[in-house]
Structures are given as structure tokens and as C-alpha cells.
Amino acid sequence: DAGVIQSPRHEVTEMGQEVTLRCKPISGHDYLFWYRQTMMRGLELLIYFNNNVPIDDSGMPEDRFSAKMPNASFSTLKIQPSEPRDSAVYFCASSLSRDNTDTQYFGPGTRLTVL
Amino acid sequence: GENVEQHPSTLSVQEGDSAVIKCTYSDSASNYFPWYKQELGKRPQLIIDIRSNVGEKKDQRIAVTLNKTAKHFSLHITETQPEDSAVYFCAASDSWGKLQFGAGTQVVVTP
Numbered sequence: 138d139a140g141v142i143q144s145p146r147h148e149v150t151e152m153g154q155e156v157t158l159r160c161k162p163i164s165g166h167d168y169l170f171w172y173r174q175t176m177m178r179g180l181e182l183l184i185y186f187n188n189n190v191p192i193d194d195s196g197m198p199e200d201r202f203s204a205k206m207p208n209a210s211f212s213t214l215k216i217q218p219s220e221p222r223d224s225a226v227y228f229c230a231s232s233l234s235r236d237n238t239d240t241q242y243f244g245p246g247t248r249l250t251v252l
Numbered sequence: 253g254e255n256v257e258q259h260p261s262t263l264s265v266q267e268g269d270s271a272v273i274k275c276t277y278s279d280s281a282s283n284y285f286p287w288y289k290q291e292l293g294k295r296p297q298l299i300i301d302i303r304s305n306v307g308e309k310k311d312q313r314i315a316v317t318l319n320k321t322a323k324h325f326s327l328h329i330t331e332t333q334p335e336d337s338a339v340y341f342c343a344a345s346d347s348w349g350k351l352q353f354g355a356g357t358q359v360v361v362t363p
Contacts (some may be wrong), residue, residue, distance in 0.1 A: 140254070179354075180341065228295060232349065242298075243288075243295040245294075
């Protein structure tokens with residue numbers, strides 16, 4: 138299994154531009170999570186999906202952020218317009234089932250820099 | 253919601269010594285407590301976890317203990333090696349599978 142796949146690995150953009158981050162969860166995993174990691178705020182959960190349906194988006198910072206999961210093997214996190222304070226590493230993770238003791242497997246992350 | 257506190261924020265140990273990281277949580281309904289290791293520039297990776305029906309779990313040089321009454325859990329690394337140098341995160345899972353992470357502990361193992 139290739140594990141969780143994220144693209145791009147690095148993204149540098151200018152303030153005001155739209156940014157789209159992509160994630161492919163582990164095949165067969167029902168849960169997909171988007172996290173943001175910064176030095177100041179640590180690892181924060183932004184949103185998570187169960188069977189492609191958004192369950193909790195309370196961690197999404199503001200309306201500039203949106204996430205979709207059109208099918209079981211693909212999710213996007215979009216920032217429009219981007220701002221310098223959005224600079225962070227964005228991780229996608231997936232887990233197997235609803236059992237809340239299932240391991241979450243992280244992707245390699247996307248390092249976003251907004252100039 | 254769940255709140256997880258982790259101490260210390262940095263930990264420097266001599267190679268061969270033990271390292272202990274402690275976490276407390278607030279939600280008594282939490283029942284899953286994973287520990288992740290993150291090397292510089294890499295993804296967090298699960299190193300050990302414990303469920304609420306056990307008090308201790310060990311995997312080679314790593315052990316985790318859980319005290320549900322006091323709502324705290326700890327990671328113990330024995331015979332530390334330079335490759336143990338990393339940031340370690342504890343987490344607690346609520347009934348919906350959401351993980352709340354601690355702030356992390358930077359562990360430095362000096363030869």
C-alpha cells in the first residue's frame with residue numbers, strides 16, 4: 138500500500154491567489170482528516186469526512202477555506218484567497234472505520250508558503 | 253471539547269538514559285491515546301497507542317501508561333539512542349474519533 142498521498146509537496150504562492158491541496162487516502166479507509174501544523178498552534182484538525190461526507194468542519198479557520206471529497210479516493214482543501222498567515226504544513230490523514238480507536242495514518246504533508 | 257496538555261516542551265537526555273513525557277486530558281469519555289513521533293520535515297508516525305481498558309503497554313524500548321482516574325498518560329523511552337531525537341506528540345480521541353493533540357515535546361538525545 139502506498140499510504141496516504143498528498144500533492145503538491147511544496148507550494149509557494151502570492152497573497153490573494155487560490156491554492157488547492159490534494160489528498161488520496163489509503164484504499165478502504167472510511168475516514169479522512171485535514172490538519173494544519175504551525176509552530177504557534179501545533180497540530181490542528183481542520184475538517185474530517187466519513188464516507189465522503191463532511192462530519193465536522195468546526196476547525197476550518199474561516200470562509201476562505203473549503204474542503205471537498207467527491208469520492209472515496211480523493212479530497213481537496215482549497216484556500217481562496219490565500220494570505221501569509223495561511224503558511225503552514227497541511228497534513229491529510231485517513232483511518233479505517235468509525236471505531237474511534239483506529240489509527241490515523243498521515244500523509245507526507247504539503248508545505249505551503251504564501252508570500 | 254477535549255483539551256490535552258503535554259510536558260515538558262523540550263527534553264534533553266544523555267544517550268542510554270530514559271525519557272519520560274507526560275500528558276493530561278480533560279474529557280473523561282476519551283478512550284484512545286496514541287503517541288506520534290515526528291522527525292524534522294517528516295510526517296507524524298504512530299509509535300504506540302493505548303486504549304482505556306488497559307493501564308500499560310510496552311513495545312521494546314517504548315512503554316505507555318494510562319491512569320484514567322487521574323486523566324493522565326505517559327510515554328517512557330528507555331535506553332535512548334540518537335535516532336530517538338524527534339518531536340513527540342500525545343493525543344486523546346473523543347467518541348467521534350477526533351484526535352486532540354498535545355503541543356509536542358522536542359526530545360534531544362546527546363551522545
